[in-house]
């Protein structure tokens with residue numbers, strides 16, 4: 384709760400190798416301890432360690448983080464917009480079983496979208512005193528629908544590598560020349576690498592303000608999603624929820640040091656001395672919060688088991704949205720969630736056409752799919768060929784009430800009957816259209 388930004392920097396970056404100096408404040412032995420705490424062998428999350436190494440390679444990171452922190456402190460969320468982030472999942476595998484299925488990947492996307500909307504079923508397990516602090520972060524995720532070169536993709540790349548396993552010291556997954564995959568433009572996509580890890584690390588992420596080539600998150604395939612190769616107790620997709628939190632600038636809830644002077648720069652999370660594991664009984668008191676309701680061990684930014692964590696707070700949500708308004712703002716206008724061939728949905732004034740229709744029809748090659756929605760909601764538009772194969776999609780576009788159109792350019796498709804489906808909250812309609820060449 385109490386925050387001291389310079390101490391935060393120390394927790395992240397003071398190391399025997401880097402030795403940033405903060406003479407004059409209370410960094411010192413306590414921060415040295417924090418390094419030990421944050422990097423010990425049994426850490427689940429490698430983010431603190433990874434970002435220390437980023438600083439070694441990229442000295443301007445420190446000034447960037449300070450600047451971002453200033454912006455974050457002054458930020459207030461003033462709108463109710465829900466932003467959908469295009470996610471690309473790069474699967475890097477050595478053995479065939481590490482080449483996880485599309486379904487396992489989709490199970491992770493589903494977890495992220497539930498957790499970030501606070502629609503996860505286990506909100507019932509949030510202790511009652513903390514429930515009012517639970518936040519809908521208003522960030523959602525789609526698998527990318529177009530590549531950086533505007534070609535069709537399902538948002539998943541698959542690369543076989545000779546590297547048997549990765550560690551937190553390794554960035555080679557980020558480079559095609561080293562057996563990995565080059566990152567897609569971090570200003571348009573959130574890059575998620577799924578790899579095979581050695582040791583106890585489950586994942587790590589780069590914080591905002593770092594270099595572009597490694598600005599994503601990396602998750603072990605055994606901890607990604609809820610089916611397939613996942614292994615308990617990290618089998619509910621919460622490693623990615625935690626690492627996405629870091630990518631949007633969240634710190635660990637205990638502030639990566641064992642003392643109480645420094646914490647996570649978030650006002651509504653209780654002070655906490657260190658990380659928690661397993662699944663403690665509520666209430667849990669510690670040296671920094673000695674009275675009930677105690678520490679918030681069910682927070683996604685603690686180290687408890689997947690089935691024990693269930694909350695981002697309002698303060699954490701504000702901090703993530705600050706990242707999305709500042710260093711990550713270019714994602715808001717990314718077209719990565721929009722299929723090639725469909726232009727972004729835009730407002731439309733009804734003219735002579737019927738609602739939930741397309742015009743012209745028959746068409747070649749462009750048609751406008753028009754629809755109206757009675758109240759603000761998510762809209763998904765899918766286009767299918769007559770065999771039922773999905774050929775273009777706009778996922779989870781958040782729109783106010785009104786009438787809209789989406790332009791579809793069917794160049795490259797052959798003449799025939801096509802279907803489009805509009806899905807909104809409580810509404811689904813499918814109609815036919817004819818491409819005539």
Ligand SMILES: [Zn+2]
Nearest residue numbers: 428430625635
């Ligand atoms: Zn972490």
